Amino acid sequence: MSxxxxxxxxxxxxxxxxxxxxxxxxxxxxxxxxxxxxxxxIDDIKARREIVNIFFRNQGITFTVYGEDEGVERLFPxxxxxxxxxxxxxxxxxxxxxxxxxxxxxxxxxxYHGQKILKEKIIPAELILGSQHxxxxxxxxxxxxxxxxxxxxxxxxxxxxxxxxxxxxNLRTPSGVSYMLQNRQAMKRAxxxxxxxxxxxxxxxxxxxxxxxxxxxxxxxxxEPNVVVLTPxxxxxxxxxxxxxxxxxxxxxxxxxxxxxxxxxxxxxxTRGLELVDVIYRRVDDAFLDPLVFRxxxxxxxxxxxxxxxxxNVTLANAIGCGVADDKVIxxxxxxxxxxxxxxxxxxENVQTWLASNPDDLKYILANLDSLVVKAANESGGYGMLxxxxxxxxxxxKFAEMIVANPRNYIAQxxxxxxxxxxxxxxxxxxxxxxxxxPYVLYGKTVTIVPGGLTRVALKRGxxxxxxSQGGGSKDTWVVDE
Amino acid sequence: MLSRVAxxxxxxxxxxxxxENTARFLDVNFNLLLDLNKITHVENPxxxxxxxxxxxxKERFNxxxxxxxxxxxTDYLVFNKNNPNSITSCVSLARENGRSIIExxxxxxxEQVNNLYHYLQSVTPQFxxxxxxxxxxxxxxxxxxxxxxxxxxxxxNEGWDFIQIAKYLERTDNIARLIDVKYHMLLxxxxxxxxxxxxSEDIIxxxxxxxxxxxxxxxxxxxxxxxxxxNILRFLILDRTFPRSINFSVCAAEDALWRIxxxxxHRYVNNADRLIGKLxxxxxxxxxxxxxxxxxxxxxxxxxxxxxxxxxxxxxTYFAYHTPEIEPVDIEEALPFTGVAGGRAYWSQAQQHxxxx
Numbered sequence: 001m002s003x004x005x006x007x008x009x010x011x012x013x014x015x016x017x018x019x020x021x022x023x024x025x026x027x028x029x030x031x032x033x034x035x036x037x038x039x040x041x042i043d044d045i046k047a048r049r050e051i052v053n054i055f056f057r058n059q060g061i062t063f064t065v066y067g068e069d070e071g072v073e074r075l076f077p078x079x080x081x082x083x084x085x086x087x088x089x090x091x092x093x094x095x096x097x098x099x100x101x102x103x104x105x106x107x108x109x110x111x112y113h114g115q116k117i118l119k120e121k122i123i124p125a126e127l128i129l130g131s132q133h134x135x136x137x138x139x140x141x142x143x144x145x146x147x148x149x150x151x152x153x154x155x156x157x158x159x160x161x162x163x164x165x166x167x168x169x170n171l172r173t174p175s176g177v178s179y180m181l182q183n184r185q186a187m188k189r190a191x192x193x194x195x196x197x198x199x200x201x202x203x204x205x206x207x208x209x210x211x212x213x214x215x216x217x218x219x220x221x222x223x224e225p226n227v228v229v230l231t232p233x234x235x236x237x238x239x240x241x242x243x244x245x246x247x248x249x250x251x252x253x254x255x256x257x258x259x260x261x262x263x264x265x266x267x268x269x270x271t272r273g274l275e276l277v278d279v280i281y282r283r284v285d286d287a288f289l290d291p292l293v294f295r296x297x298x299x300x301x302x303x304x305x306x307x308x309x310x311x312x313n314v315t316l317a318n319a320i321g322c323g324v325a326d327d328k329v330i331x332x333x334x335x336x337x338x339x340x341x342x343x344x345x346x347x348x349e350n351v352q353t354w355l356a357s358n359p360d361d362l363k364y365i366l367a368n369l370d371s372l373v374v375k376a377a378n379e380s381g382g383y384g385m386l387x388x389x390x391x392x393x394x395x396x397x398k399f400a401e402m403i404v405a406n407p408r409n410y411i412a413q414x415x416x417x418x419x420x421x422x423x424x425x426x427x428x429x430x431x432x433x434x435x436x437x438x439p440y441v442l443y444g445k446t447v448t449i450v451p452g453g454l455t456r457v458a459l460k461r462g463x464x465x466x467x468x469s470q471g472g473g474s475k476d477t478w479v480v481d482e
Numbered sequence: 483m484l485s486r487v488a489x490x491x492x493x494x495x496x497x498x499x500x501x502e503n504t505a506r507f508l509d510v511n512f513n514l515l516l517d518l519n520k521i522t523h524v525e526n527p528x529x530x531x532x533x534x535x536x537x538x539x540k541e542r543f544n545x546x547x548x549x550x551x552x553x554x555x556t557d558y559l560v561f562n563k564n565n566p567n568s569i570t571s572c573v574s575l576a577r578e579n580g581r582s583i584i585e586x587x588x589x590x591x592x593e594q595v596n597n598l599y600h601y602l603q604s605v606t607p608q609f610x611x612x613x614x615x616x617x618x619x620x621x622x623x624x625x626x627x628x629x630x631x632x633x634x635x636x637x638x639n640e641g642w643d644f645i646q647i648a649k650y651l652e653r654t655d656n657i658a659r660l661i662d663v664k665y666h667m668l669l670x671x672x673x674x675x676x677x678x679x680x681x682s683e684d685i686i687x688x689x690x691x692x693x694x695x696x697x698x699x700x701x702x703x704x705x706x707x708x709x710x711x712x713n714i715l716r717f718l719i720l721d722r723t724f725p726r727s728i729n730f731s732v733c734a735a736e737d738a739l740w741r742i743x744x745x746x747x748h749r750y751v752n753n754a755d756r757l758i759g760k761l762x763x764x765x766x767x768x769x770x771x772x773x774x775x776x777x778x779x780x781x782x783x784x785x786x787x788x789x790x791x792x793x794x795x796x797x798x799t800y801f802a803y804h805t806p807e808i809e810p811v812d813i814e815e816a817l818p819f820t821g822v823a824g825g826r827a828y829w830s831q832a833q834q835h836x837x838x839x
Binding site: 058233234243244246247252253254255257258268269270271272 | 483484485486488581582584585589640644742800801
């Protein structure tokens with residue numbers, strides 16, 4: 001074994017280690033990788049790190065950190081050791097996600113039409129109708145092909161036994177897919193020989209698949225649909241990704257001020273006059289889309305866009321009002337949703353969840369704040385979270401107050417020891433860092449998942465938070481055929 | 483092409499050219515002082531006030547500094563962030579425009595804008611004081627490199643044409659101002675417009691102007707050593723082949739505008755094409771005597787105002803696209819000038835919308 005791995009402590013008694021099995025031997029699909037790393041010295045690793053850093057810097061792959069000095073741009077931390085997912089495990093993930101996304105789309109279609117699932121009291125109606133992401137004004141609106149969630153990215157974790165569980169569904173504007181693509185490019189530069197040793201399924205066709213999906217959902221009876229990407233602008237932390245995807249698809253990157261609605265049709269303002277737009281891949285939240293309907297102070301949206309959408313003259317990806325289904329409270333109902341619409345048992349299970357809005361659960365949550373993870377239902381990016389075992393008494397008391405004041409807004413889950421993966425620290429030693437996985441699901445005429453996703457790594461020692469805004473990084477993810 | 487993208491290309495190019503020309507302004511002033519052996523009087527305000535007067539920036543300058551000197555004027559024109567036309571401000575604005583359309587320009591172009599920006603962040607006033615000519619040369623070379631990179635890495639289509647329009651409109655404006663700096667220098671010497679005479683000192687000053695346009699050698703090839711003001715003005719204003727003459731620059735801007743719209747001689751399709759065509763035609767049939775008859779200063783001032791009008795029409799035609807229901811905004815309001823006096827101030831980019839979230 002490589003000397004890096006000789007000193008590596010997998011702590012398999014406490015965690016599921018992705019590389020080293022409980023008996024201390026490497027898992028078979030990591031064999032060839034470990035053999036390769038045996039041949040590297042610290043200097044070799046440092047040299048490869050330099051290749052990767054230059055690649056990322058030249059590509060301008062940075063993200064902006066909120067709350068720090070204006071204009072702080074950082075390289076997204078990247079770990080050199082790729083994660084390997086064997087084909088048979090990937091099959092479970094793929095099937096499970098297709099099932100889950102299909103059911104969630106059925107659910108949205110129902111919520112915005114007949115609301116059967118509420119009438120049959122499978123889900124308490126007040127949870128849906130009271131959700132801040134439920135858009136009453138879209139009840140009865142028919143998106144093309146009946147699809148609401150064209151681009152999604154569910155977060156998947158593994159528990160102590162290595163079982164894949166869904167932690168969160170991101171049905172609005174999941175980001176990170178550009179990192180997935182760039183990580184692969186960086187790895188090809190830095191470790192070409194490794195690519196020779198594995199049959200790695202390609203992911204490079206993601207932009208084409210995305211464009212195909214977006215073209216498939218164009219308003220019917222149209223010529224080749226004109227697709228644009230809508231970004232909040234250069235100060236948005238994911239601006240690089242918006243610009244990257246537009247470039248890769250060969251479509252226009254637009255800001256709100258580039259679009260204008262006339263007679264319920266959406267146009268881009270160009271030097272040759274107005275050009276009709278059919279599909280908008282929007283990376284702007286619902287609330288900012290149209291100042292006439294949502295937040296009147298929004299300068300990121302387009303006045304009149306919502307009416308054009310309701311008239312069916314333009315398709316938005318994703319549809320408006322999807323947030324109601326990725327709410328962390330609704331999350332706990334997803335197994336029931338799958339059963340209800342598809343008559344199947346979920347292939348990928350949920351993490352056990354207690355709802356503060358349920359009186360019995362609330363009692364349990366308040367009594368166990370020191371061991372649970374408490375999350376606000378509508379926050380993302382690792383904000384608004386209490387990690388019980390790492391929190392102080394004061395923090396727990398503060399959360400207890402907030403939960404009691406607004407139980408609908410909180411859920412709790414057991415503290416899961418996410419699986420760990422050896423990751424370089426200072427390029428000299430390996431630490432076991434917690435990871436998750438975000439595959440990207442495209443839903444057009446069919447559901448497509450490029451094999452892989454973004455593996456996020458909590459690069460702070462012992463940290464469970466993998467979000468980039470909280471010091472997380474990422475690594476390349478290889479789905480390999482055995 | 484999206485109007486916003488076209489507009490950002492236009493202003494990126496224009497601010498880059500403006501930074502280069504400000505460097506040339508300062509350079510010509512240093513050269514004049516050197517050539518006139520007046521370097522010992524380098525702090526004499528008379529030699530510096532002209533640079534501020536010609537940009538109609540007197541009020542803003544006076545609000546920031548107490549006197550006109552090499553130090554204050556250089557600081558104002560090179561570093562001051564409150565002066566939107568300082569070299570530092572122009573390069574920052576060029577970079578901001580480039581950053582907002584980073585997916586539309588070539589990565590080499592972006593790198594060059596970015597490099598100059600970071601270079602300027604590292605330069606201190608002392609550095610400029612020690613080697614002013616070296617510093618201005620850096621700026622000029624960076625601009626030339628940017629133009630070369632653009633020509634060789636960016637498709638010569640509509641976007642490239644907007645870059646050309648911006649570059650040549652800005653350059654025309656600046657050649658006119660550069661000649662005017664020399665004019666003000668003479669005034670400050672004689673205090674009387676009628677007393678301008680052709681002494682040897684005068685010739686040396688004109689040579690400095692030529693040098694600052696990189697025009698001395700090109701001039702000699704046409705007029706040999708007959709360096710007299712008539713020939714120099716003929717060359718800088720009316721020559722059709724030298725890339726830093728007014729006539730050449732107007733022709734180049736006209737070509738680019740016509741390529742975009744499909745206009746041709748005797749047939750224009752919009753007001754920008756009409757105004758630039760009119761200007762070009764007049765320049766083609768102007769003799770130096772006509773310029774004298776009007777008065778050099780007034781001729782240049784009129785020219786600058788007409789360039790502003792062309793710029794306004796470019797904005798209206800291509801950038802400020804409006805739907806039929808929406809009334810076009812008053813162009814005077816939409817395009818704030820950076821100065822106020824006499825319409826002689828630099829034209830600047832409308833305030834970019836601040837983004838939120």
